[in-house]
Amino acid sequence: MDLNYSAEERAFREEVRAWLHANLPDDLRDKVAAYAHLSKEDLLRWHRILAQKGWIAPSWPREWGGTGWDPVQRYIFEEEAGYAGAPPLVPFGLAMCGPVLLRFGTPAQKEHFLPRIYNGDDFWCQGYSEPGSGSDLASLSTRATRQGDHYVVNGQKTWTTLAHYADWIFCLVRTDSGAKKQEGISFLLIDMKTAGITVRPLRLMDGGHEVNEVFLDDVRVPVDQRVGDEGMGWTIAKYLLGHERMNTARIGTSRRELENLKQFASRQKKGGRSLMDDVRFRDEVSRLEVELMALEITNLRFLDQLRGGRPPGAEVSMLKIKGTEIQQRLTELMMVAAGPAGDRSFADRYANFRKTSIYAGSNEIQRNIIAKMSLGL
Amino acid sequence: MKFDFTEEQRLLADSVRRFVAQDYPFDARRGIVESAEGFSPRVWATFAELGLLGIPFAADDGGFGGGAVDLMPVMEAFGEALVVEPFVPTLMAGRLVARLGSPAARAQVIPAVIEGRMKLALAHAEHDARYDLASVEATATRDGSDWRLTGEKCAVLHARAADALVVSARAKGTLALFLVGRDRAGVELHGGRTFDGMRAADVILRDVRVDDSARLGSADALAALEAEFDFATALACAEAVGAMKSANGATLEYLKTRKQFGVPIGAFQALQHRMVDMVIEYEQARSMASLACAKVDTASDARERARIVSAAKIRVCEACRRVSQESVQLHGGMGMTDELKVSHTFRRLTVLGQQFGDADHHLERFASLG
Secondary structure, X not given: OEOOOXXXXXXXXXHHHHHHHHHOOHHHHHHHHOOOOOOHHHHHHHHHHHHHHOOOOOOOOHHHOOOOOOHHHHHHHHHHHHXXXXXXXXXXXXXXXXXXXXXXXXXXXXXXXXXXXXXXOOOEEEEOOEOOEOOOHHHOOOEEEEEOOEEEEEEEEOOOOOOOOOOEEEXXXXXXXXXXXXXXXXXXXXXXXXXXXXXXXXXXOOOOEEEEEEEEEEEEEEHHHEEOOOOOHHHHXXXXXXXXXXXXXXXXXXXXXXXXXXXXXXXXXXXXXXXXXXXXXXXXXXXXXXXXXXXXXXXXXXXXXXXXXXXXXXXXXXXXXXXXXXXXXXXXXXXXXXOOOOOHHXXXXXXXXXXXXXXXXXXXXXXXHHHHHHOOX | OEOOOOHHHHHHHHHHHHHHHHHOOHHHHHHHHHOOOOOOHHHHHHHHHHOHHHOOOOHHHOOOOOOHHHHHHHHHHHHHHOOOOXXXXXXXXXXXXXXXXXXXXXXXXXXXXXXXXXXXXXXXOOOOOOOOOOOOOOEEEEEOOEEEEEEEEEEEEOOOOOOEEEEEEEEOOEEEEEEEEOOOOOEEEEEEEOOOOOEEEEEEEEEEEEEHHHEOOOOOOHHHHHHHHHHHHHHHHHHHHHHHHHHHXXXXXXXXXXXXXXXXXXXXXXXXXXXXHHHHHHHHXXXXXXXXXXXXXXXXXXXXXXHHHXXXXXXXXXXXXXXXXXXXXXXXXXXXXXXXHHHHHHHHHHHHHHOOOOHHHHHHHHHHOO
16 A cells, blocks of 8 residues: 555646646636636636647547546546646536436547537536426436427427526437336437527526526427437447446645645634634634545545456445535535625525536435445445 | 555455454353453454564564564454454553563563463543643652652553553653553453453552663653554554455345345445445455544654544544444344344444544644644
8 A cells, every 4th residue: 555646646647637737727726716706718728728738528539539547647637637727527528418428429429529529619418307396306307209300399498507508508308208217218419409498597506606407399400419229328328327427526626725725714813813713713624625535535545446457336426425515515614714704705605516516416416326336325 | 556455454354254264253252241351362362473572572572573564464354253362452561562661671561462472551641631642740759869750541451361451651741651560569450341241440559669761761662652543543453454354244144134124234225325335345444544544654754643543533533433333223122132243343433532542632633733
């Protein structure tokens, strides 16, 4: 057992760090550090800089632009990017639609969509949740009826993140209402400019706009935009669930936030002294720091297993549970540190981050997954 | 970066696990706890045969030249089986002799420890010290070329089983350590069984006369004590990980077999989620135990070592508390009984949470090293 990075891994980290230092635009880094709103242009700008370098889709096969990095190198890259304050990469194309096409797409679908995802030509969003189907996703009721070489899609998606930026949406739709609920689902790629699609913003409690309702009324989708066979949608959804679960902990970002919290809190005064000298507050920060240290090692242990050809099981869901708990606690302690004179942006951010334990499979669903798949309960 | 153990470490871990499975089942452990000695001489001899007692001593002293990482799988196996033998006290005191003692003292003690002929205890903590290692009021005063030791040491683990004690005392303000035979005149033990089935004794020193060669080194011993307590804390974290594994395994088994309302109680989501949280606690604790063991072996500066060890203990304390409490709760009334191992694991985890400093102590230390 050697918990130090190897010389090669350290050299790789240095390379990544130096490149980020030279290529991450200051204005983007400042926006991230200030928790400012990132526009579509901001997100795409960073995407294209990484694409230019060839680092936008590390886990893809080399022939489609992947880097050939091993899991630990991918982790180091993510950690450094997060720590440097790089804008987040929108996952819907790169980490979701891309891997689905790579695994289930036709040659024509791959040829058309993958380079466009890689280069940031298409902005993707995810059409999964519906008003009546959240955690119980397989109960979804958006219908796709076959008419010749088209499907006609009717229904509603909700919580659709960045649909207002999106050029395309990948959707789970019901193509067979007679089958068992998991078996009648198909996976469609839909151009957001198609007639019959309406996007309506959902305003969240922090005042921000990131999620939407997407209404589909008689939307005509060519059959060749179905991925996989008819009825295979649930298999694809489950495949996605298992994909890229290793990078949900966001260690690098949380490390940067923790340093930020400590510096910020040390400048706040309480009874004439620094807030970091207040034992009650200081111990809360210490506990959080320790939790983050532990999660970093836990994450690396799982990556080491993966690299050794022994992929860990459902217990990797704990990375999402613990990672989001840490992110939430960081925003909470920032708000506490800011105190009564603090800008409302601290409270807004605290409020916004309640989403993290709800989205991408709520933390309760993650516990269900561990209980069932890993513990056999 | 790699988390796997070496081939040599794996072989050792396998032999320890085999030994524990065969020779240390829960019934046998119960017998040992209730025996007059409170440990098994036969088990101790096997430790020596397996080479466990030589692991953390230098090759020059006849040891294996290993460290906490080498001991990690051993401690996990001991934690799972709730081993009560005076393993850690003997290693701690022995390593202090190895670190500070004269060649003669080392030659007298270390080979005997490694061969299983000598057990040691560390008589350091005092009543009002809590976990502060520098808080020592016992005194060592000169008497010609000899020393006279006076003071009271509190809850010394396995003092009665030990052949010799490493005793701390203030010599004109300097923190000094002495190797004292347990049967030395003036050494008085008031012992009993601890909450977790071990033996401990208050050690009263009344004018205990030892010659100058009993003193280990001449400089202040605080730094050496801190290093050995960090080492032992890392081992305690690894032992706790093993005990948690046992508690979680027993609880999961119980959830799958105990039926109520016509179904195994593990079918209830309220219990499933609590079980999952116990597993997460275990994994997070395991990560910090690994980090602590690696750091005490390799950290070049004491501050970095201390900071990581305290971080580990903070996390492990919390995990000990949650896993032990939940394992009893999910066993229902059965978890309360002396009959089930899980109640013994509860006790051991509770003690491990406090041993070498509770979370509050380590939070203070962690922050001071920020």
